[in-house]
Amino acid sequence: MNKQERSRHYQDRVRKAIAKPSLQDTLHRFADAYVVAREAAFAGHDFEALRRAIGEMKDQVRDNLSRYQAEFTANAEAAGATVFVAKDAAAANAYICNLAKDRGVKKVVKSKSMASEEIHLSRALNEAGVETLETDLGEWILQLSGERPSHMVMPAIHMLKEEVAELFSEVTGKEEPAEIPHLVRLAREQLRQGYLDADMGITGANVAIAETGGIALVTNEGNARLTTTLPKIHVALVGLEKLVPTIEDANRVINVLPKNATGQLITSYITWIRGAVPCADESKELHIVLLDNGRTALAESPHCRDALRCIKCGACANVCPVYQTVGGHVFGHIYISAIGVILTAFFHGLDNASELVRACIGCRACVAVCPSNIDLESIILHLREVLGEEEGVGVGKSLVFKKVMRNRKLFHGMLRAASLLQKPLTRGERTIRHLPLFFSSLTDWRTLPAIADKPLRDLWKGLPQKVEKPRYRVAFFAGCLNDFVYPEIGIDLVKVLNHLDVEVTLPLEQSCCGVPALYSGDRETAVAMAEQNLDALLHDDPDYVITSCPTCTMSLQRDFVDLLKDNPVWAEKAQRLAEITIDVACFIADKLDGAADLVKKAGAEKVTYHDSCHLKRGAGVWQQPRQLLTASGNDLVEMAHSDRCCGFGGSYSFTSHPDIAKQILGDKVEDITASGASCVAMDCPGCLMQIRGGLEKQEIAVRAKHTIELLAEKL
Amino acid sequence: MTNRFVEQFTKAAQNVGAEVHLLHEQKALLAYLGERIDGSLLLSPCPSLERAEIPAALKAAGLDVIDSNFRERGAAAVAGLSGANFGIAATGTVVLESTAEAVRIATTLPEKHFVLLDPQKILETADHAVPLLNDFHQQLPQAYLAYITGPSRTADIERVLTIGVHGPAELHILLLEGLSDDLMER
Structure with a gap:
């Protein structure tokens, strides 16, 4: 293709999926329940410490993979297992199919294994004339429907009970009611004989323990216990990444896995198997297939x-x-x-x-x-x-990044030109409600802001700054949106910071932070932008560099350092910039302690807060804006899913996936409306464009504002 | 009762749908089983049950006890009875050294699983079980160890929790004092 x-x-598949509201409904309901269950499951546990420990343990295995693989193999074989290392899917399938042929296996029962999905093992066995039966309920449903799993843990989460009943009716030859307990009962009865008849049981493994040569299986249904007990041959297909050094390490993984997967403290069954255990007065024939299939390449x-x-x-x-x-x-x-x-x-x-x-x-x-x-x-x-x-990044994009964005004067010149060209569309307003021709889909579901008549950089000279004894001198990194679309945010930022005795400069040589290029896969342009901005922002040696866009913040704090870390000329500068870059809400709350000094005008508004992805999960800032909003006299009400993405994602919502972005925005608008607030605050001009656009298009009377604008309103 | 985790264990096991009962004497055990078993019972081999002469008492009480040929007779049995090596309070888990095939068949195939646990043998968390797992692996060249927490369950259809898909639909944990203080029993 x-x-x-x-x-x-x-x-096409995206469109079809979006056209199935029952799917979104199921997944949303699950997501909501999951968050609550997961939080309860981890109560009293230090998740950060747990995951750090797992990460470190797994890295140790990865860095010594051949040693742990050899240790596991030696111990498993000493316990009577046969271990085969399969370099790819074909080798794994061939080994298992040959084994089945050699032992005269007619029927195989399988318990859920993503590795077997990965290599299409069932298909290979079927082609070799071996009947396979999936015993995990979800997997069995998918075997009947001919689909693949749509979730690693809950493979048939996309299906409705009515669809399942239809599939089961075909199995039994009579109409089965779409009642879940009945369907589960039916699966038990239908699959039971399979275990008793099968000559071979195939499982995966959640861990493979080097020091014992054993594996452990984490399940809820009990099918893995039957699969590993009744048939005389057991094949465990195990990805190399499942290796852990010790039982203690295995316990670490098993402690966290069910809690994080489904919010269960533990699954119904944890099964630890080492070696050829007794089976019908003999020993079980146990084969462990360690699957590489790209894993060592990934390790490198x-x-x-x-x-x-x-x-x-x-x-x-x-x-x-x-x-x-x-x-x-x-x-x-x-x-x-x-x-x-x-x-x-x-x-x-x-x-x-x-x-x-x-x-x-x-x-x-x-x-x-x-x-x-x-x-x-x-x-x-x-x-x-x-x-x-x-x-390639796409011809159009590539040209924009390489020829235009890297040349600040040209880039900014084009933005200014756009401001004039859009005039017929804006009808004198600040937003564009409809676009003509093939651009029309862009304003079907949200209005778009017009490019400002005058960018912040042009307004700056006329901006009086009356700070007699500044506590700090800071440089403002506006970013494209604040500079050219929302200059008023910059003006408000100066007003608020001046009020708190901070003098603000706007280094005019600054340009786009480079994220659009970087996120589209053009690293070269991103490096060029990083260098331009470093020169511009560090030139006057400011105390801090203040940002009002969290994506820019992440770029200045994280990406510049990464992009330039191997460049001796720039690495140190990038490090310096990262250290002094701070989001404006965080700056006011943490560095100025100025929250108490923010209210001059009374009047409480019911405000809800939207956490921008890159602010909360990138910069780790989410309490500070709430503090400031409350301290400045607003009545803060939390919306549901406040830290769920608004669907903006830069070019994601314009060119790559507008259909998905629209759906995600719809969810956000619903949550905002349900909060009962008359204003939604946020700290990202991208989110602002998206959310304000969605609210306006649906004519919902809720103001969307940057936090700094709300603070300025009170002065 | 001196084990300080009994209450936590009981709550955790009940939370995941297990029945937990504290029985003070064998008579209560026989009555409990008699009321709930209508058919044959797979009796998993267990030294402490033997020592307490429970198998004989079950037979004397008229239960249809199966203690051999599990492969042939297991599929038709309605219940299984086993011991437990120890419990884990944080999750309400019972841990069964199940290397002998009969233990596995008795605890996986039937609809109901009755498990006898001496309440003295309840550990606080899974972390406390790690040294015991290590010991089992030292002692047993081949090992099959089972953590069982509540009945068999699935949520594979529309995320609706449903009990009893492939394993036992009922798990009865019967706490019987004085049964055994050996966590490594096998």
């Missing part, structure tokens, strides 16, 4: 290797707004959601991952809940860069 075809197929990739820490809990899907909108059949290949994007690239090839790499909106919700401390978003960004190099 060529790139265009692939992309068309993908977009410095940017991506943290993904091998994954314990397959599926939490990254549970909290992902994109997953909640389109499900795992769209946002996944075999492995789904954020981790799926990365594993697909290594296990199934970059080609299969290329659409998924772009489908991540970058909200970092997954990073916050990952039990192995994987910075999934950073790895996905890296893959996007690689893809940019392999497939």
Whole structure:
């Protein structure tokens, strides 16, 4: 399939998924229940410490993979198992199929294993003339429907009970009612004989323990216990990343896995198996297939290797707004959601991952809940860069990044020109409600702000700053949106900071932070932008560099350092800038302690707060704006899902995935409306564009404001 | 009662749908089982049950006890009875050294699983069980160890929690004092 075809197929699947509201409803309801259950499960536990420990342990295994693999193999074989290391899917399938043929196996029962999905083991066995029966309820449903799992832990989460009843009716030959207890009972009865008849049981493993040569299985249904007990041959298909050094380490993983996967303290069954255990007065024949299939390549990739820490809990899907909108059949290949994007690239090839790499909106919700401390978003960004190099960033984008954005005067000149060109569309207003022709879809579901008549940089000279004895002299990094679309935010920022005895400068040589280029996979342009901005911002040696856009903040604090770390000329400067860069709300609350000095005008408004992804999960700032809003006399009410993405995501909502962005915005607008507030505050001009646009388009009378604007209103 | 985790254990096990009862004497045990078993009972081999002469008492009470040929007779049994090596209070888990196949069949195939646990043998958390797991692996060249927490469950259809899919639909944990103080019993 060529790139265009692939992309068309993908977009088609996105549209179909969005057109299925029952899917979104199920996934949203699950997501809500999950958050509550997970929090209860971790009560009294230090999640950060737990995940740090798992990450460190997994890294140790990765860095000594051959040693642990050898230790595991020796101990498993000493206990009577046969261990086979399969370099790829074909080798694993061939080994298992040959074994089945050699032992005269007619029927296999399987308990749930993502590794077997990964290598299409059932298909290989069926082609070899061996009947396979999935015994996990969800997997059995999918075997009947001919689909693949849409979630790692809950494979059939996309299906309704009515659809399941229909499938089961085909099995029994009579109409089965769509009642869940009945359907579960039916599965028990239908599958029971399978265990008794099967000649071979196939399982995965949640951990493989080097010091014992044993494995452990984490299940709820009890099918793995039957699968490993009744048939005389047991094959365990285990990804190499499941190796852990000791029982204690295995316990560490098992302690966290169910809590993070489904919010259960523990699953119904944890099964520890070492060696050829007794079976029908003999010993069981146990084969352990250790699967590489891209894992050692992943271990050697410095940017991506943290993904091998994954314990397959599926939490990254549970909290992902994109997953909640389109499900795992769209946002996944075999492995789904954020981790799926990365594993697909290594296990199934970059080609299969290329659409998924772009489908991540970058909200970092997954990073916050990952039990192995994987910075999934950073790895996905890296893959996007690689893809940019392999497939190009797109002709139009590439030209903009390379020729325009890197040249500040040209870039800003074009923005000024756009301000004039848009005149017929804005009808003198600050927002664009409708766009003509093929741009019309962009304003179907949100208004767009007009580019300001005069950017902040032009207004700056006329801005009086009356600070007699400044406590600090700070430089303001406005970012494109504040400079050219929302200059009023910059003006309010000066007003508030001056009031708190801080003098503000606007270094005019500053340009775009480079994120649009970086997130689209053009690293070269991002490096050029980082260098330009470092020169501009550090020139006058300010006490702090203040930001009002969290994406810019992350860029200045994190990306510049990473982009320039190997460059001796720039690395130190980037480090210095990272140290003095601070978000404006954080600056006022933490450095000025000025919250008490913010109210001059009385009058409380009911304000709700939207946490911007990059502010809360990037910069770790979420309490400070709330503090300031309350201290300045507002009546703060929390909306549901306050830290869920608004669906902006920069070019995500314009070019790459506007359909998904629109859905996510719809959820946000619903939550804002339900809060009963008359104003929604936020600290990101991108979120502001998205949320204000959504509210205006739906004609909802709720003001959307940057926190700094609300603070300025009180002065 | 001196074990300080009994209450926590009981609550945690009940939270996940297990029945937990404290029985003070064998007579109560026989009555409890007699009321709930209508069919044959797979009796998992367990030294402390033997020592307490429970198998004989069950037979004397008229229960249809199966203690051999589990592979042939297991599928038709309605219940299984086993001991437990120890409990874990934080999660309401019972831990069964299940290397002998009969233990596994008795505790996986039937609809009801009755497990006898001496309340003295309740540990606080899974972390406290790690040294015991290590000991089992030292002692047993081949090992099959089972943590059982509540009945078999699934939420695979519309995320609705449903009990009893492949394993036992009922888990009865019967706390019987004086049964055994050996956590490594096998």
